[in-house]
Amino acid sequence: MYKLTEYVQMAATEYFQETGEMELNSLWIARFFQDSGVLDDYPRQNLVAFSSMVQKELSLRSERAGKESGFRLDKIIRFVKQPRKP
Structure with a gap:
């Protein structure tokens, strides 16, 4: 038996892998809820x-990904702007 939070994380991961979207589809989550064993x-x-809860997890992951990509882009920009030493 999984913890409820583990089911939430599994659903968020599976949904994003299958659809690539961050807005949860109601039919998809209803099927997951029934078929994955959450209801049992x-x-x-x-x-x-x-x-x-799953939508909140998707939103948190989206925000983290946005921050991480911004951080990496900033790092690249700083590297490119540095003058090269002769």
């Missing part, structure tokens, strides 16, 4: 609440 392990878990 957590019978009182609400689909809407679970969907909200």
Whole structure:
């Protein structure tokens, strides 16, 4: 039995790998909720609440990726702008 947070992370990872999108599709998450065992392990878990947690995880990952890419671009720009020593 997985923890609920592990199911959320699995769903976010799987969704992004399958679709490449950050906006969660309601049909996709409903299928995942039923087929992955979330409903079996957590019978009182609400689909809407679970969907909200997965969307939040996707948003956090998107923000992290944006910050990381900005950091890397800044690093590249600094490297390119440095004058070369003779």
